[in-house]
Amino acid sequence: TNNINTNSKISTDRLKSLSVGRKIVLENSYKQATQEAEKDFHLFKKDPLFTAGLMIYAGEGDKRSINNSRMSNSEFYLHKIFIDFAIKYLNIKRENIKIGLILYGDLDEKECLDKWSRELDIPITNFYKTQFIKGKEKNKKLQYGVGISIISSTVIVKKKILKWLELCQTGKLL
16 A cells, blocks of 8 residues: 555656646747747738638637637638648648538538538548538528638647737738
8 A cells, every 4th residue: 555655646746747847848839839920920911812811710710729720611712712821821731621511401411522522622531520500591591501621739820820810900910
């Protein structure tokens, strides 16, 4: 019993030490990402694709979650711009971009998946399981549903986007 208590104490202390170390490393990474974002912002702010991608995210992007960057809309062209923005300015590989669909029950899932895949040049293997919702309207309002462009597990990317949006709010885009 004495060995168990001693080992338990050692393990607990070691885990606390690892946690503190990891927190310091993460804070430094976040600080570096914020500094890079400021520098990049001044380099890219006159580029129409940068501005367009950022404004699409400002209007249609998820600003609440910590590590996912998601943009939702029913318009293909907005997703295309956001995806091009992510590839060019965030160094995201096209194959790492995922897509989610939200469809009304009366839409054909295969037809919608094929259409979104073709339009965005993203393989169907990069699509998450389709979510179906019940609408109050009797007529189909969205022919191909709502798409969600997702860049997952990228806290650094999210920090950069949020910093860029913050810089826009302070009038530094002009």
